[in-house]
Amino acid sequence: MALSTCNVVSNPSFETGLLTPWRESAVNVAKISNGTTAYSGDYYLNLQTAVGNRGNTISQGLHGLKRHTEYKFSVQAQVPWAGSEYCAVYVYMGRNATVGSVASAQLFTVQEWTEVSGTYVPKRETDILNIVALCDSEDSSVTGNVLLDDVIFAPADCYGLE
Template sequence: MSLSCNAVSNPSFETGILAPWHPSAINVAKINNGAIAYSGDYYLDLQTAVGNRGNTISQGLRNLKPHMEYKFSVQAQVPSPSGSEYCSVYVYMGRNATIGSIASAQLFNFGEWTEVTGSYVPKRENDILSIVAACDSEDSSVTGHILFDDISFIGDDCAYGLV
């Protein structure tokens, strides 16, 4: 599978910068490097919001093929120790998290990478991919962190080598 099959730009944050990803709030998304990365040298650290609410990173995807199934995958980790009881990852396409839902997972295994997967059939050539990180804690003033690496959104024609 070639890198050009992935509709996501900067999927592993190996550029060392966040662009073209856009965070939902200022200073909540940081690109870090180190051995903790799932692959390569860099990963995203997305801080969750106080009050057990989520923060989001989004990216506009272009040249999608409407009515073709795309497979989504991301590696996610809650670093240990965490002040949270558990954290959640929600992934959706478009502006409606319910209608455009792609994947979701609750993360209980802190300090371990977990693959979150799903699929989606776009209706338009251009759309917005959003990944939400939220952590739950009895103390609503606690903010959590979820690490992300290796994000992919790949159409079925690429997955089977037909491109």
């Protein structure tokens, strides 16, 4: 079975051109864009960060998870311009970022896709995947942007089968 068929994320590369079934933490902070900037395919997500060096989140409910099975997570992330000292991506499951931590990375390089990856073992068959993007700037009134593409959450035994 190919990795793409094992991925439990719906609309993982935003190729529908719509945000659905992803949900954004604040109104109009997540925009689907298209063009040559995309990591794969034609579309990607442009997630605006919040003022005060805080993050915004996109979330999606995942169903049919295999309890006590290791899942691998990855997302491609990019900072499109150097308006901040750095940006970061944090990924967690459920409602608690500390208990459900999956992956995190600081993004210092501009206009270069970086893979953010980690592992997670679900305790439930249904859970919520949360991807948070934030940018740190000396001017806390500035918002940043982080581009996201190619979100994968699949059982570890599916990796390497493509």
